[in-house]
Amino acid sequence: MNILIKGGRVLDPSRNLDADLDVLIEDGRVSQVGEKLKARGGETLDAAGLVVCPGFIDLHTHLREPGREDKETIATGTRSAAAGGFTAVCAMPNTEPVNDSAGITRAILERAAAEGVVRVWPIGAITKGSKGQELAEFGDLREAGCVAVSDDGRPVASSRMMRRALEYAKAFDLTVIDHCEEPGLTEGFAMNEGPVATWLGLRGYPPVAETIVVERDIHLAEITGGKVHIAHLSTAGAVDAVRRGKARGVRVTAEATPHHLLLTDQLVRDTEYDTSTKMNPPLRGDADRQAVVAGLADGTIDCIATDHAPHSVDDKKVEYDQAANGIVGLETAVALCLDRLVRPGLLELRQLVAALSTHPARVLGLPGGTLKPGSPGDVTVLDLERRFKVNPERFESKGRNTPFGSWQLTGRAVATIVGGRVAFQAR
Amino acid sequence: MSGFPHRHLLGIEALEPSDIQTILDTAASLKEILDRPIKKVPTLRGKTIVNLFYEASTRTRSSFEVAERVLSADSLSIATATSSATKGETLLDTVQNLEAMKPDMIILRHQSSGSPHFLARHVRPAIVNAGDGAHEHPTQALLDALTLREKKGRLKGLRVAIVGDILHSRVARSNLWLLSKMGADVVLCGPPTLLPPGIDALASVTHRIDEAVEGADAIMMLRIQRERMSGGYFSSTREFHIRFGLTEARAKRAKKDVVILHPGPMNRGVEIASEVADGPYSVILDQVTNGVAVRMAVLYLLLGGASEAES
Numbered sequence: 001m002n003i004l005i006k007g008g009r010v011l012d013p014s015r016n017l018d019a020d021l022d023v024l025i026e027d028g029r030v031s032q033v034g035e036k037l038k039a040r041g042g043e044t045l046d047a048a049g050l051v052v053c054p055g056f057i058d059l060h061t062h063l064r065e066p067g068r069e070d071k072e073t074i075a076t077g078t079r080s081a082a083a084g085g086f087t088a089v090c091a092m093p094n095t096e097p098v099n100d101s102a103g104i105t106r107a108i109l110e111r112a113a114a115e116g117v118v119r120v121w122p123i124g125a126i127t128k129g130s131k132g133q134e135l136a137e138f139g140d141l142r143e144a145g146c147v148a149v150s151d152d153g154r155p156v157a158s159s160r161m162m163r164r165a166l167e168y169a170k171a172f173d174l175t176v177i178d179h180c181e182e183p184g185l186t187e188g189f190a191m192n193e194g195p196v197a198t199w200l201g202l203r204g205y206p207p208v209a210e211t212i213v214v215e216r217d218i219h220l221a222e223i224t225g226g227k228v229h230i231a232h233l234s235t236a237g238a239v240d241a242v243r244r245g246k247a248r249g250v251r252v253t254a255e256a257t258p259h260h261l262l263l264t265d266q267l268v269r270d271t272e273y274d275t276s277t278k279m280n281p282p283l284r285g286d287a288d289r290q291a292v293v294a295g296l297a298d299g300t301i302d303c304i305a306t307d308h309a310p311h312s313v314d315d316k317k318v319e320y321d322q323a324a325n326g327i328v329g330l331e332t333a334v335a336l337c338l339d340r341l342v343r344p345g346l347l348e349l350r351q352l353v354a355a356l357s358t359h360p361a362r363v364l365g366l367p368g369g370t371l372k373p374g375s376p377g378d379v380t381v382l383d384l385e386r387r388f389k390v391n392p393e394r395f396e397s398k399g400r401n402t403p404f405g406s407w408q409l410t411g412r413a414v415a416t417i418v419g420g421r422v423a424f425q426a427r
Numbered sequence: 428m429s430g431f432p433h434r435h436l437l438g439i440e441a442l443e444p445s446d447i448q449t450i451l452d453t454a455a456s457l458k459e460i461l462d463r464p465i466k467k468v469p470t471l472r473g474k475t476i477v478n479l480f481y482e483a484s485t486r487t488r489s490s491f492e493v494a495e496r497v498l499s500a501d502s503l504s505i506a507t508a509t510s511s512a513t514k515g516e517t518l519l520d521t522v523q524n525l526e527a528m529k530p531d532m533i534i535l536r537h538q539s540s541g542s543p544h545f546l547a548r549h550v551r552p553a554i555v556n557a558g559d560g561a562h563e564h565p566t567q568a569l570l571d572a573l574t575l576r577e578k579k580g581r582l583k584g585l586r587v588a589i590v591g592d593i594l595h596s597r598v599a600r601s602n603l604w605l606l607s608k609m610g611a612d613v614v615l616c617g618p619p620t621l622l623p624p625g626i627d628a629l630a631s632v633t634h635r636i637d638e639a640v641e642g643a644d645a646i647m648m649l650r651i652q653r654e655r656m657s658g659g660y661f662s663s664t665r666e667f668h669i670r671f672g673l674t675e676a677r678a679k680r681a682k683k684d685v686v687i688l689h690p691g692p693m694n695r696g697v698e699i700a701s702e703v704a705d706g707p708y709s710v711i712l713d714q715v716t717n718g719v720a721v722r723m724a725v726l727y728l729l730l731g732g733a734s735e736a737e738s
């Protein structure tokens with residue numbers, strides 16, 4: 001597919017590039033980035049006044065297919081990604097069945113090829129059935145197309161198992177992504193432990209239950225030489241652990257979600273137990289939130305990931321402690337970060353683009369995350385001035401579960417181009 | 428119309444001191460009806476109230492039922508054992524089915540904190556929280572306050588010790604809100620395992636019961652639930668009683684006219700010694716009568732009873 005993206009501000013953190021240039025994509029790949037380029041057939045997209053970035057990659061998406069097509073499908077989930085500015089999503093393996101074998105991985109990729117509008121990179125399970133007992137067949141998973149392994153949703157409780165996973169994964173150059181949670185401290189939790197949970201009478205998940213496991217994983221990565229990626233980091237202690245780990249050369253990377261960057265547990269009280277504030281890890285207190293923002297700004301946290309977790313209305317329209325964990329994130333993440341992090345000056349635009357494109361590509365060794373000629377023709381185009389109101393009823397995702405409904409935001413992705421094909425364009 | 432500025436009673440936290448005052452004053456004046464030979468007024472005739480109890484609670488449920496009967500409301504009680512909840516029907520489905528009866532009010536007792544707030548968002552009737560999880564139990568705090576006010580003549584400036592399992596107690600939270608809004612001085616006491624973080628925002632905290640009860644006008648003993656005893660929150664009921672239980676000797680450290688409250692049912696020999704429970708400070712019977720009176724007041728204020736209330 002060919003397309004010429006003309007007259008935009010090209011921001012490519014992989015090459016320290018920030019200049020008004022044209023981008024030409026031919027046969028699905030970036031062929032030239034330069035001045036006054038000419039289209040040789042195909043479409044032209046006028047990007048005057050817009051920012052042209054390497055396509056955004058979400059490291060943490062729950063597509064739900066196979067098994068829970070009532071919540072999301074590969075078709076709706078990838079449309080949701082495109083609408084939010086993502087050209088690729090990494091699909092977490094907690095489907096039904098769990099993606100713990102090559103056959104399931106291949107089925108996901110076949111479905112993605114047929115119905116997906118953005119790239120889908122499957123993540124395989126660490127243990128069979130994500131049950132924490134036996135290692136999944138990493139070699140087969142890698143060969144079938146998995147780009148990492150994770151037991152997200154059912155975190156690896158055994159330190160021995162995590163150690164083996166980090167060791168074994170080295171043979172296949174796989175990163176182990178861990179949802180860090182010490183289950184002995186979080187049993188039955190409904191929200192963050194702290195004064196708000198106290199007054200609401202809800203069971204708490206103490207921040208330290210995350211921090212302990214982040215520390216553990218970093219030490220295990222250190223002795224094994226394996227690569228660990230910390231999923232949806234949410235505590236000051238975890239930020240500090242990753243910062244120290246990186247400083248001594250451990251192969252550790254980390255991601256944070258927009259909701260942990262922007263919201264606190266106070267919202268549970270302010271909304272009187274609205275279940276769209278319920279997720280795992282839970283919204284934390286403001287000191288933790290600020291530490292996560294600081295960790296992103298100073299580079300300790302590499303990536304912004306959505307933890308897109310669509311649920312049916314029935315799973316959320318129940319008592320707070322009974323409600324499913326998670327919120328949809330693909331269609332709000334980029335806009336939220338532009339409006340609430342870049343606009344107020346907490347993060348530079350260049351840093352945001354890196355955290356959404358160059359860094360995620362680098363963390364998992366994915367193609368993309370750059371506009372270097374020869375790389376995939378995946379581009380996200382931003383309009384920093386576009387104002388809109390978040391309307392969950394109009395999400396492409398099947399999920400409506402978001403705490404950001406009715407938020408007025410300025411700045412969003414207005415075009416998403418995957419392999420030179422326009423997957424989404426805002427009207 | 429009563430002019431009470433709330434449609435539901437979900438917790439004490441959302442009330443202004445003036446609202447609390449109104450409920451207590453109304454309860455005090457309605458209480459007289461309970462002494463009449465014919466304990467019935469037509470105030471809520473034609474109103475339908477559903478008592479929906481997902482946890483066993485003879486005490487609270489019968490208190491609401493008596494209040495409803497005295498005010499002539501039509502009422503229906505549903506307890507979990509007899510409801511479809513046991514068949515896996517959701518709370519919302521159950522209540523939406525009940526709505527076909529066009530109830531004016533639902534009294535809800537439920538194990539999930541925030542369940543009355545959830546219902547208030549999704550159904551039409553007024554909601555009264557009769558205890559939600561570890562969150563609030565507003566009518567219990569109101570009846571305790573009415574009892575204290577009767578015995579002490581005031582709430583402001585009273586020194587009140589709340590002792591025991593604060594962590595899991597909705598009674599403690601509602602009382603803490605109410606007493607601090609009304610200007611009482613509250614001291615909380617229990618083992619650190621049963622004192623949740625941030626609870627000291629509205630009260631002082633101590634782990635020594637002798638300190639907590641020293642000079643107290645009132646002592647509120649919380650029930651230690653059986654399942655906590657195996658939960659690793661303390662080592663044994665024996666040690667709990669010795670270190671945190673209210674004994675006769677400890678009660679003597681309080682003011683001479685101290686009032687001892689317990690939401691019941693009591694574990695004698697655990698949080699409270701029998702000689703204290705049966706002693707002269709106990710106001711259990713007043714609590715029962717006042718429970719009916721505050722519940723009458725709440726029903727009356729929320730359902731906007733007609734003016735013939737006093738007839």
Ligand SMILES: [Zn+2]
Nearest residue numbers: 152153179280
């Ligand atoms: Zn997770």
